[in-house]
Amino acid sequence: xxxxxxxxxxxxxxxxxxxxxxxxxxxxxxxxxxxxxxxxxxxxxxxxxxxxxxxxxxxxxxxxxxxxxxxxxxxxxxxxxxxxxxxxxxxxxxxxxxxxxxxxxxxxxxxxxxxxxxxxxxxxxxxxxxxxxxxxxxxxxxxxxxxxxxxxxxxxxxxxxxxxxxxxxxxxxxxxxxxxxxxxxxxxxxxxxxxxxxxxxxxxxxxxxxxxxxxxxxxxxxxxxxxxxxxxxxxxxxxxxxxxxxxxxxxxxxxxxxxxxxxxxxxxxxxxxxxxxxxxxxxxxxxxxxxxxxxxxxxxxxxxxxxxxxxxxxxxxxxxxx
Amino acid sequence: xxxxxxxxxxxxxxxxxxxxxxxxxxxxxxxxxxxxxxxxxxxxxxxxxxxxxxxxxxxxxxxxxxxxxxxxxxxxxxxxxxxxxxxxxxxxxxxxxxxxxxxxxxxxxxxxxxxxxxxxxxxxxxxxxxxxxxxxxxxxxxxxxxxxxxxxxxxxxxxxxxxxxxxxxxxxxxxxxxxxxxxxxxxxxxxxxxxxxxxxxxxxxxxxxxxxxxxxxxxxxxxxxxxxxxxxxxxxxxxxxxxxxxxxxxxxxxxxxxxxxxxxxxxxxxxxxxxxxxxxxxxxxxxxxxxxxxxxxxxxxxxxxxxxxxxxxxxxxxxxxxxxxxxxxxx
Numbered sequence: 001x002x003x004x005x006x007x008x009x010x011x012x013x014x015x016x017x018x019x020x021x022x023x024x025x026x027x028x029x030x031x032x033x034x035x036x037x038x039x040x041x042x043x044x045x046x047x048x049x050x051x052x053x054x055x056x057x058x059x060x061x062x063x064x065x066x067x068x069x070x071x072x073x074x075x076x077x078x079x080x081x082x083x084x085x086x087x088x089x090x091x092x093x094x095x096x097x098x099x100x101x102x103x104x105x106x107x108x109x110x111x112x113x114x115x116x117x118x119x120x121x122x123x124x125x126x127x128x129x130x131x132x133x134x135x136x137x138x139x140x141x142x143x144x145x146x147x148x149x150x151x152x153x154x155x156x157x158x159x160x161x162x163x164x165x166x167x168x169x170x171x172x173x174x175x176x177x178x179x180x181x182x183x184x185x186x187x188x189x190x191x192x193x194x195x196x197x198x199x200x201x202x203x204x205x206x207x208x209x210x211x212x213x214x215x216x217x218x219x220x221x222x223x224x225x226x227x228x229x230x231x232x233x234x235x236x237x238x239x240x241x242x243x244x245x246x247x248x249x250x251x252x253x254x255x256x257x258x259x260x261x262x263x264x265x266x267x268x269x270x271x272x273x274x275x276x277x278x279x280x281x282x283x284x285x286x287x288x289x290x291x292x293x294x295x296x297x298x299x300x301x302x303x304x305x306x307x308x309x310x311x312x313x314x315x316x317x318x319x320x321x322x
Numbered sequence: 323x324x325x326x327x328x329x330x331x332x333x334x335x336x337x338x339x340x341x342x343x344x345x346x347x348x349x350x351x352x353x354x355x356x357x358x359x360x361x362x363x364x365x366x367x368x369x370x371x372x373x374x375x376x377x378x379x380x381x382x383x384x385x386x387x388x389x390x391x392x393x394x395x396x397x398x399x400x401x402x403x404x405x406x407x408x409x410x411x412x413x414x415x416x417x418x419x420x421x422x423x424x425x426x427x428x429x430x431x432x433x434x435x436x437x438x439x440x441x442x443x444x445x446x447x448x449x450x451x452x453x454x455x456x457x458x459x460x461x462x463x464x465x466x467x468x469x470x471x472x473x474x475x476x477x478x479x480x481x482x483x484x485x486x487x488x489x490x491x492x493x494x495x496x497x498x499x500x501x502x503x504x505x506x507x508x509x510x511x512x513x514x515x516x517x518x519x520x521x522x523x524x525x526x527x528x529x530x531x532x533x534x535x536x537x538x539x540x541x542x543x544x545x546x547x548x549x550x551x552x553x554x555x556x557x558x559x560x561x562x563x564x565x566x567x568x569x570x571x572x573x574x575x576x577x578x579x580x581x582x583x584x585x586x587x588x589x590x591x592x593x594x595x596x597x598x599x600x601x602x603x604x605x606x607x608x609x610x611x612x613x614x615x616x617x618x619x620x621x622x623x624x625x626x627x628x629x630x631x632x633x634x635x636x637x638x639x640x641x642x643x644x645x646x647x648x649x650x651x652x653x
Contacts, residue, residue, distance in 0.1 A: 116357035
């Protein structure tokens with residue numbers, strides 16, 4: 001495998017991993033605060049739809065992005081009200097959100113645009129275009145570093161760089177701020193946080209809302225950066241893969257990055273059966289590569305590679321002692 | 323109270339419209355919905371053409387889930403609709419189950435074969451249409467590599483890929499044809515992101531013309547082709563308008579003709595299997611103002627020649643579904 005092919009493969013990895021990374025970090029905040037969220041998929045889908053719809057009607061992708069985040073926040077709020085305020089079952093609320101988003105996006109898209117549940121194609125300023133980083137063109141001829149910088153690091157849309165910056169930011173927020181300490185505590189032992197006089201409900205809502213913003217970014221990335229418009233069910237299970245990545249990453253920010261990059265790499269590799277055959281000398285079924293992220297997650301869950309310990313209070317609504 | 327009355331009114335209106343459907347033809351659209359700009363919309367256009375030309379009325383329903391297939395069939399059959407046309411291979415199993423219960427009703431299924439005395443099965447020779455666009459792809463390609471992106475990996479989609487490869491190799495025996503499938507589950511029809519990445523992966527292997535038979539995933543394929551100086555090829559309906567000047571052509575599958583013919587025949591539909599190929603104008607390639615600069619007169623002449631040879635039988639294109647193998651391509 002030559003350098004250029006490898007770089008193309010890694011380039012594809014970055015594009016495929018970015019929505020997973022954003023969704024994975026979204027799940028991280030929510031689950032670290034003790035709110036399980038299998039509604040990542042639905043929130044991404046809703047954000048993908050509304051970001052594309054608003055970007056198309058206004059011609060401005062930034063307004064689209066805001067609208068996408070808004071849609072995702074709305075669903076987050078529903079999840080919050082159902083599972084925090086009314087102490088409902090978090091899994092059921094998440095499933096409901098997935099169904100709601102899958103159905104509503106298509107119905108609304110059909111009534112607005114009449115194109116069979118799609119939004120019209122976005123063009124120009126209505127979508128995020130790749131940005132060429134400074135010096136990328138002049139450095140291109142430099143051996144090794146040049147192609148790496150030009151092919152791999154430069155030429156992504158701004159949301160990719162934002163997603164990568166959110167990783168250290170999440171790490172800093174969760175591990176170096178008072179808010180982060182309390183957020184983690186509320187996922188482990190909410191009673192202790194309550195005793196200290198800090199609002200459990202407030203913290204959990206804050207976490208769920210952060211989750212909404214990140215899912216909104218992920219959805220908008222799908223519809224306005226990777227694609228030029230919304231098509232029905234376009235998230236195609238990425239919310240669930242992100243959850244698997246979150247378990248794989250043992251609920252920690254930096255491992256989230258590595259896990260989603262690994263999953264993205266496996267997906268990118270599955271797209272190049274010719275490369276695998278050339279490198280290994282035999283043909284590997286692409287279905288096996290598609291299934292690998294899940295197999296790895298099961299291996300981790302079974303305790304073969306370290307232990308994945310979820311936040312202790314995860315999934316349980318907090319009831320103050322009566 | 324007023325809301326309640328409204329509901330009552332709506333129910334009454336529904337009941338009335340169901341009554342009016344008596345002995346009219348009916349059509350059931352598949353999950354893509356009737357405005358999918360592709361397969362289902364083509365079926366809808368055929369039904370509409372019949373309604374406009376004859377002034378008749380037809381009953382229709384758009385399915386929302388797989389579970390509704392049998393229910394929709396039974397409801398139409400019991401309301402007396404005849405014939406009942408269904409668009410999509412997924413109806414094969416439910417139709418096989420219920421056809422015997424309604425011996426006086428004629429059913430027409432498109433894209434699948436159901437063996438029953440009151441069922442007409444309409445299948446298309448997609449391999450012939452794919453062959454034609456494969457020829458165009460090979461003639462338009464400058465790199466000597468063309469590619470194919472399929473949706474779900476099922477024999478029907480392999481049939482497209484196989485015909486395409488055969489057509490490309492008929493023009494240029496040394497051409498390299500890359501074929502990828504998006505996945506093995508129905509989600510593969512709706513993953514434009516993966517479609518884009520597959521197209522980019524094919525581009526890095528040298529492909530400069532890509533043919534998609536992948537439903538919603540195909541939107542991502544055509545987008546990637548347009549964004550990266552490749553030529554795309556649409557499928558089922560004429561998709562040339564999606565990226566004018568960047569879509570070489572579209573492989574047409576005239577579902578509308580199949581529906582129109584069935585509606586015209588009414589309850590006198592002939593049971594059995596009908597296959598629509600190039601000779602019947604059931605499949606073909608699309609030419610319009612969006613791609614007239616991409617396809618030269620010379621290219622078109624060559625394709626027309628092949629079309630004539632297919633119609634008179636001097637060229638036969640291998641059908642993947644006949645023996646589950648493809649001489650021109652390995653999967």
